[in-house]
Amino acid sequence: MLGLFGTGGRRRSANAEAGAGQLPQRPAIVLAVAADKQAPDWVALFEGCRLSDGRSVNVYQTAWHKMVASAEPKAARQQLAVHLQDVHGPAVQPDLVLVRNEVYTPNEDFRNLLYAFWMGGAAGVNSLHSIYCFCEKAVVQAELFRLNRELGDAVFPVVPQCYFASYKEMMYTQTYPCVVKIGSAHAGMGKMIIRDHHDMVDFRSVLAMTNGKYCTAEPFIEGQYDLRIQKIGHHYRVFKRISVSGDWKTNTGSSHVELLDLTPRYKRWADEAGRLFGGLDILTVDAIHDSATGEEYILEVNGTSSGLAPDQATEDNMHIRDLVLQRLEESLLGVKTGGGQEGETGEGGSSGAGGGGAGSGE
């Protein structure tokens, strides 16, 4: 795909840009890990962008499996070296890595690359530390329950869950039917409905085959809709998803998606989640409506790899680009920008139907 990787032709030369008698400024280098079908052309999106000191921004876009990386934190010249399969020439040293794909899935584990970026001193969107924490679903859930304990059910209601460190200690105390979720998986993977304690005994025997995975179990909530509150820097959106394919997982089948107004309650959910792990630039809070009580409960929070709704993706990708520029200003020029942790802008509006819901996957 032309333009997917930062080719010599697309990248501007720093020397050519420096005026006569001026020292050439090294361009800021961004590595965008974004290789799914919905990924935009990040090279094109950053075309013409400059930092406040005038330096240009070179973008390389790639996939996890198309790079190797090493780091030497105390090296005088190159602390981080990333070799990209599709880019000939020397290794690149990204100043910032934009991570839009999952690092750790049931089939692939790219955490070692994340550690290389971290060791080599690259900044991240989201922060590399937060992405590391998001590699384990139990760590994120634990933080949601901490928030629930601090803020109470009225402010930050989380679906009650039981956590089992292994198949050996599975005493489920909540109601049936329930939903079991194995380890760290996204896009509906590793989740199933358990109708009664007989099914649970069967499930336990299957979990024993997973080579030590943990699991959670929680009441199955029958609702009319799901909610997704998305926060990208200061920009918020609220999506209501109604399954049209009848799948109980609204993020796998097709669903009707409607934009709702940002209420103070939803904003609070996103803002509280936005403070997790030192701050999240990009996040989505998934919640579910309970027909029995009329209440809405938070199911999970997704981070930097949150998918975007197709109708709003163009605008939201620009918000992500602006966040990257802001983070570069901070890390390279020491500009304090306050960084997207508090915000005011809510964008409500039109409705539309979308396959797979608002964003896809998580």
Ligand SMILES: Nc1ncnc2c1ncn2[C@@H]1O[C@H](COP(=O)(O)OP(=O)(O)O)[C@@H](O)[C@H]1O
């Ligand atoms: N307790 C539950 N009750 C009813 N539906 C649920 C429950 N937990 C998850 N789901 C459905 O399954 C989907 C996927 O679950 P989720 O916890 O968000 O994991 P994933 O990381 O796979 O997106 C949710 O979007 C929701 O539609």
Ligand SMILES: [Mg+2]
């Ligand atoms: Mg989800």
